[in-house]
Amino acid sequence: MKSEIVIQLSTLLVLQLNWNQFIAAYGITVLPPADLLVIDPGFLGQLLIRWTLPSSLEMVNCSVRFQLQYFNTYEDRWTTIRTTDLSYNAQFDLEKDVRVRVHTLLGGPCVNGSEVQSPGAEVVLKPPDKGSTGSKIKSLSCVFYWREFMECTWEKGEDEPEHPHYHLFYWHREMEMTMECPRYIESNGVRTGCSFPGDSLLEFTEFNICVNGSSADEPLRPAYFTLQIQNLVKPAAIETVSLEAQPNGLFHLEWLPSEGRIFDVCLEYEVESRQTDMLRNITRETTFTSLSMDPSRTICFRVRSRVHQFCADISFWSEWSHPSCPSETMEIYMPIATETIMLGVLVSFMIMLLVLSLCLWSFRGRLKICERIKGMFYVPYKTKRSFPHPSLG
Ligand SMILES: *[C@@H]1O[C@H](CO)[C@@H](O)[C@H](O)[C@H]1NC(C)=O
Ligand SMILES: *[C@@H]1O[C@H](CO)[C@@H](O)[C@H](O)[C@H]1NC(C)=O
Ligand SMILES: *[C@@H]1O[C@H](CO)[C@@H](O)[C@H](O)[C@H]1NC(C)=O
Ligand SMILES: *[C@@H]1O[C@H](CO)[C@@H](O)[C@H](O)[C@H]1NC(C)=O
Numbered sequence: 001m002k003s004e005i006v007i008q009l010s011t012l013l014v015l016q017l018n019w020n021q022f023i024a025a026y027g028i029t030v031l032p033p034a035d036l037l038v039i040d041p042g043f044l045g046q047l048l049i050r051w052t053l054p055s056s057l058e059m060v061n062c063s064v065r066f067q068l069q070y071f072n073t074y075e076d077r078w079t080t081i082r083t084t085d086l087s088y089n090a091q092f093d094l095e096k097d098v099r100v101r102v103h104t105l106l107g108g109p110c111v112n113g114s115e116v117q118s119p120g121a122e123v124v125l126k127p128p129d130k131g132s133t134g135s136k137i138k139s140l141s142c143v144f145y146w147r148e149f150m151e152c153t154w155e156k157g158e159d160e161p162e163h164p165h166y167h168l169f170y171w172h173r174e175m176e177m178t179m180e181c182p183r184y185i186e187s188n189g190v191r192t193g194c195s196f197p198g199d200s201l202l203e204f205t206e207f208n209i210c211v212n213g214s215s216a217d218e219p220l221r222p223a224y225f226t227l228q229i230q231n232l233v234k235p236a237a238i239e240t241v242s243l244e245a246q247p248n249g250l251f252h253l254e255w256l257p258s259e260g261r262i263f264d265v266c267l268e269y270e271v272e273s274r275q276t277d278m279l280r281n282i283t284r285e286t287t288f289t290s291l292s293m294d295p296s297r298t299i300c301f302r303v304r305s306r307v308h309q310f311c312a313d314i315s316f317w318s319e320w321s322h323p324s325c326p327s328e329t330m331e332i333y334m335p336i337a338t339e340t341i342m343l344g345v346l347v348s349f350m351i352m353l354l355v356l357s358l359c360l361w362s363f364r365g366r367l368k369i370c371e372r373i374k375g376m377f378y379v380p381y382k383t384k385r386s387f388p389h390p391s392l393g
């Protein structure tokens with residue numbers, strides 16, 4: 001990115017030189033674009049920048065492009081774009097000045113193959129001065145739980161007026177207009193946050209939020225935020241972890257990925273092993289085999305997950321799973337569970353056999369139920385017997 005800016009700055013210098021030479025050589029001035037406008041369609045920061053062709057250019061046999069520069073307040077630097085279009089959409093922080101500059105770039109045969117830049121047309125918009133600075137909410141923190149729903153909460157401003165009534169509005173590019181928060185989160189009768197169901201969310205684009213409102217004495221100063229919600233995912237805690245002791249003091253850990261709408265391939269895990277000291281290992285697998293541990297000491301493991309860097313720039317760690325320690329876990333571990341089930345089956349079978357024999361021997365021919373049970377066992381045998389034996393036939 002840095003080298004790109006340097007290159008663009010140097011081209012700019014070269015162009016400026018060319019332009020001076022050009023005026024000297026041809027006596028023609030390149031005019032900046034006309035009617036530069038910055039239009040706010042009400043999308044909480046997404047502004048439309050529009051301009052028209054300078055009139056003197058319409059006759060010239062030249063290629064015309066525009067160089068648009070705007071001050072990117074999120075990154076605190078100018079962003080430069082070159083386009084042949086007459087409009088551009090860009091994201092701005094409406095709490096700060098909006099600064100836009102557009103130059104005309106002339107190239108082709110009319111300038112002897114070089115490129116010439118006009119002076120810039122410029123627009124600066126000041127944010128509306130509404131409400132005192134202290135009435136603005138302090139911060140907004142949002143978490144996209146399990147990639148299923150999002151919750152945003154805010155902190156009140158430094159000098160919050162009495163009885164504030166907050167509103168939250170949001171917008172993303174698939175919405176025709178802003179909408180108010182679908183479900184407010186309240187604390188002591190004051191709105192402190194908003195819960196967004198999954199169908200109101202859109203990832204990999206600007207998700208714009210404005211928190212404004214009013215109070216008895218004054219309007220509240222609006223606060224603007226723009227989010228990339230794929231970077232706010234927090235997976236659910238891992239529920240199922242199984243632990244198996246292996247020979248030589250090794251432990252084998254296996255778990256199921258977190259529940260929720262996050263693709264399994266996007267998750268990475270951190271395994272914490274706690275004995276005398278604490279070890280943490282990050283892995284993309286859903287299994288982990290520890291290094292040899294001292295078998296005489298208690299050891300516990302827990303696992304948490306997050307979205308890894310190939311699926312999002314950043315992510316929140318999930319909560320830790322419940323600790324798995326050999327003494328506790330081994331009792332509920334699978335092989336033991338299987339044995340218990342098998343034992344249960346065996347005992348039931350033996351009880352059935354006992355009841356059956358009791359029926360057959362003690363109440364023979366008296367109880368219908370015994371007859372039926374007897375039938376169940378004898379009929380197949382009889383039928384089998386009634387078939388002619390192959391060797392006899
Ligand atoms: C414009 O430039 C092209 C070459 O790029 C040339 O063929 C054409 O004749 C020029 N037209 C005029 C009106 O000068
Ligand atoms: C245009 O370019 C040609 C070849 O590069 C050069 O000879 C000529 O002097 C240039 N004309 C002007 C006005 O700069
Ligand atoms: C808050 O912002 C929304 C969206 O821009 C706007 O429609 C509404 O009038 C504002 N409310 C107040 C009290 O400023
Ligand atoms: C876990 O991490 C520790 C320290 O970073 C490292 O020494 C150890 O080899 C890792 N264990 C495994 C099984 O990868």
